[in-house]
Amino acid sequence: MAEFMTETERRSPAVPHPGTAGEQRAGTGDAGAGPLDGHTEGQREGHPGTPEAAVLLERTRAAVDPELRAALTSLPGPLRRIALYHFGWQNADGTPAAGNAGKAIRPALVLAAAAALGGPAARTAAVRAAVAVELVHNFTLLHDDVMDRDTSRRHRPTAWTVFGVADAILAGDALQALALRLLAEDPHPASGPAAARLAGCVVELCAGQHTDTDMEHRAPDEVTLDEVLAMAEAKTGALLGCACALGALYAGAGDEEVAALDGFGRQAGLAFQLIDDVIGIWGDPRHTGKPAGADLAARKKSLPVVAALASGTEAAAELAELYGKPYVPGDDEGIARTARAVERAGGRDWAQAEAADRMARAVQELSRAVPAPEAADGLLALAEFVTRRSS
Amino acid sequence: MAEFMTETERRSPAVPHPGTAGEQRAGTGDAGAGPLDGHTEGQREGHPGTPEAAVLLERTRAAVDPELRAALTSLPGPLRRIALYHFGWQNADGTPAAGNAGKAIRPALVLAAAAALGGPAARTAAVRAAVAVELVHNFTLLHDDVMDRDTSRRHRPTAWTVFGVADAILAGDALQALALRLLAEDPHPASGPAAARLAGCVVELCAGQHTDTDMEHRAPDEVTLDEVLAMAEAKTGALLGCACALGALYAGAGDEEVAALDGFGRQAGLAFQLIDDVIGIWGDPRHTGKPAGADLAARKKSLPVVAALASGTEAAAELAELYGKPYVPGDDEGIARTARAVERAGGRDWAQAEAADRMARAVQELSRAVPAPEAADGLLALAEFVTRRSS
Numbered sequence: 112m113a114e115f116m117t118e119t120e121r122r123s124p125a126v127p128h129p130g131t132a133g134e135q136r137a138g139t140g141d142a143g144a145g146p147l148d149g150h151t152e153g154q155r156e157g158h159p160g161t162p163e164a165a166v167l168l169e170r171t172r173a174a175v176d177p178e179l180r181a182a183l184t185s186l187p188g189p190l191r192r193i194a195l196y197h198f199g200w201q202n203a204d205g206t207p208a209a210g211n212a213g214k215a216i217r218p219a220l221v222l223a224a225a226a227a228l229g230g231p232a233a234r235t236a237a238v239r240a241a242v243a244v245e246l247v248h249n250f251t252l253l254h255d256d257v258m259d260r261d262t263s264r265r266h267r268p269t270a271w272t273v274f275g276v277a278d279a280i281l282a283g284d285a286l287q288a289l290a291l292r293l294l295a296e297d298p299h300p301a302s303g304p305a306a307a308r309l310a311g312c313v314v315e316l317c318a319g320q321h322t323d324t325d326m327e328h329r330a331p332d333e334v335t336l337d338e339v340l341a342m343a344e345a346k347t348g349a350l351l352g353c354a355c356a357l358g359a360l361y362a363g364a365g366d367e368e369v370a371a372l373d374g375f376g377r378q379a380g381l382a383f384q385l386i387d388d389v390i391g392i393w394g395d396p397r398h399t400g401k402p403a404g405a406d407l408a409a410r411k412k413s414l415p416v417v418a419a420l421a422s423g424t425e426a427a428a429e430l431a432e433l434y435g436k437p438y439v440p441g442d443d444e445g446i447a448r449t450a451r452a453v454e455r456a457g458g459r460d461w462a463q464a465e466a467a468d469r470m471a472r473a474v475q476e477l478s479r480a481v482p483a484p485e486a487a488d489g490l491l492a493l494a495e496f497v498t499r500r501s502s
Numbered sequence: 503m504a505e506f507m508t509e510t511e512r513r514s515p516a517v518p519h520p521g522t523a524g525e526q527r528a529g530t531g532d533a534g535a536g537p538l539d540g541h542t543e544g545q546r547e548g549h550p551g552t553p554e555a556a557v558l559l560e561r562t563r564a565a566v567d568p569e570l571r572a573a574l575t576s577l578p579g580p581l582r583r584i585a586l587y588h589f590g591w592q593n594a595d596g597t598p599a600a601g602n603a604g605k606a607i608r609p610a611l612v613l614a615a616a617a618a619l620g621g622p623a624a625r626t627a628a629v630r631a632a633v634a635v636e637l638v639h640n641f642t643l644l645h646d647d648v649m650d651r652d653t654s655r656r657h658r659p660t661a662w663t664v665f666g667v668a669d670a671i672l673a674g675d676a677l678q679a680l681a682l683r684l685l686a687e688d689p690h691p692a693s694g695p696a697a698a699r700l701a702g703c704v705v706e707l708c709a710g711q712h713t714d715t716d717m718e719h720r721a722p723d724e725v726t727l728d729e730v731l732a733m734a735e736a737k738t739g740a741l742l743g744c745a746c747a748l749g750a751l752y753a754g755a756g757d758e759e760v761a762a763l764d765g766f767g768r769q770a771g772l773a774f775q776l777i778d779d780v781i782g783i784w785g786d787p788r789h790t791g792k793p794a795g796a797d798l799a800a801r802k803k804s805l806p807v808v809a810a811l812a813s814g815t816e817a818a819a820e821l822a823e824l825y826g827k828p829y830v831p832g833d834d835e836g837i838a839r840t841a842r843a844v845e846r847a848g849g850r851d852w853a854q855a856e857a858a859d860r861m862a863r864a865v866q867e868l869s870r871a872v873p874a875p876e877a878a879d880g881l882l883a884l885a886e887f888v889t890r891r892s893s
Binding site: 186187188189190250254257258276277278280281282283284285287288289291292294295296302303304306307310311313314315317318320321322324325 | 577578579580581641645648649667668669671672673674675676678679680682683685686687693694695697698701702704705706708709711712713715716
């Protein structure tokens, strides 16, 4: 389950990631994985290449937050309290909090896609869909935290640790219902297809989370690269794709354009996941918020690791042996050896190249639906922000 | 949380319940609580007064099951398997099972309401809404079983005990999404308002379940009768009301008729819960499937108990003292004393009277929207079936 979560665990302002041969070959330059969620502060300074993304995210929060808060406030008392806590707008005791509802990448994609295909009017019309997508995202976070027993999110104790498992499940259930009610009540002609698409995406997210939890109980050599890629697409790509598709629907786009925007979001989401997994092994703990090698210590079957294991190399055999034994706390040398084995087996190079390839596919999908470069700018800026490409 | 569950724990064919002074005064005659769910076998024999209900339920299963199975079969593999197991159509190993998907009371209410207000065409049009309501009901069962750690449902191990907590949560999430997707994809003009109403009902169900779990952790004297009634309405009445309202919507009914049918279902649901709680204390274990007094042994804050505690009588004080101490397994005399205290404090009489009053209100609501007796017949038969009134 970690993949879907890691986005929030690495929320420090990103800095250019030291390049490697693999990265250069892959053409991702100084790419560094970044959060899909988290604080926005320091964004502009940290990302000279993506000032537009920071502006888009700020504008998104301004457009979405009032409707989002109104939706949460419509919940019955106890559920409202859990939801407002989860979104960072209340403390556990119900007093107002500074607020840290995440970066709003998904709502920003909805609005940017609507604007790209339908201009400012479509962007305004799509605000409710943006809120619905953000509600669905947070419903999955609430439930995933319960399943994964994660105790921290956005620098605060997770909802289930504060309110109990039952209430965290119920609050998640209510957020899903709220999301689909918002769309059902929206008189816009796109609301029906959007609701159907969002509900279908929820099923895909659930299947992805199932595969993720299931794979944790299997031996590394029982997990194929195709499976991990499919899982990452279902868990991370699907909702990014759905966000873009909903924006397209609200712009009145046709089936082909909607499918292309879904593809754009999916491929960008996979690129994000690949780079996030690289950071999970070689990332600088000062910037990722967790020790370098944390994913290796947890014996996580991340994309570079599974690619390395599948390489048939000598290093793969060594990696399999290292992964077969539990991590001994404090064994930094063991982690370093494991990281080297992944790298020697080609896991790092593959992940960087695959990420670059996915981004190329994303751009290609986008150009099918939005040929004018200036119209595509916002979506591209968000995709680059998500994958932290400053090149 | 027991209330929402008990409907499935008492699924034996009901028999006339020995009348009491209270019952006679309340006019509920030989009412006995019955399941909202469970086996249908023996229904006709057990309920000479409600043959129509048995016919309606059988017809409902025939109309709803193909669409329901198709919806479940559309789920990705692992989620499909959990869902088909939960619905009783597969064994844990994935082989076909005899099937025991419950009595389909809620879908029957959808179809009966549609037929009452719009005739056979509306009934046919409403099948998808009936499936959606059944999916929502089962989503809540999957999650409630996790929260309540209930290990048995419909005579089989609960899904979480077979597939684990994470997968049971995910399957529930997917069923909610499936329900709302079915409505979103339905071209019928009522599908939008129906989806909005069903999603709003989910929020109410979640709030009811929250109150129920919350009340379990409070002392009996910290729970008011109004609270328990509100909880029962949210947990049990809301979805029965929503089922009737959706049927009305699919019949093209106006706001007032929809509201009246919602009220009919809610009041009938409350009547059911009151009688179910009476059975939970005085019911015959041969017929309820659990020992008489089981609710008392669990110190459950059921409606008759809370009413008794609030009576200000000497018996109330005795009951409070008995409830203040944990049940000692095997202490049948203690349970018998507790039951007598509830009865002497007026808890049984009140519950019977209140149930009769709720049924009267239900009938009144129904007559507002469906004045012709023959059109209302199906809904009345189902309400009587639910509350096991054979008079």
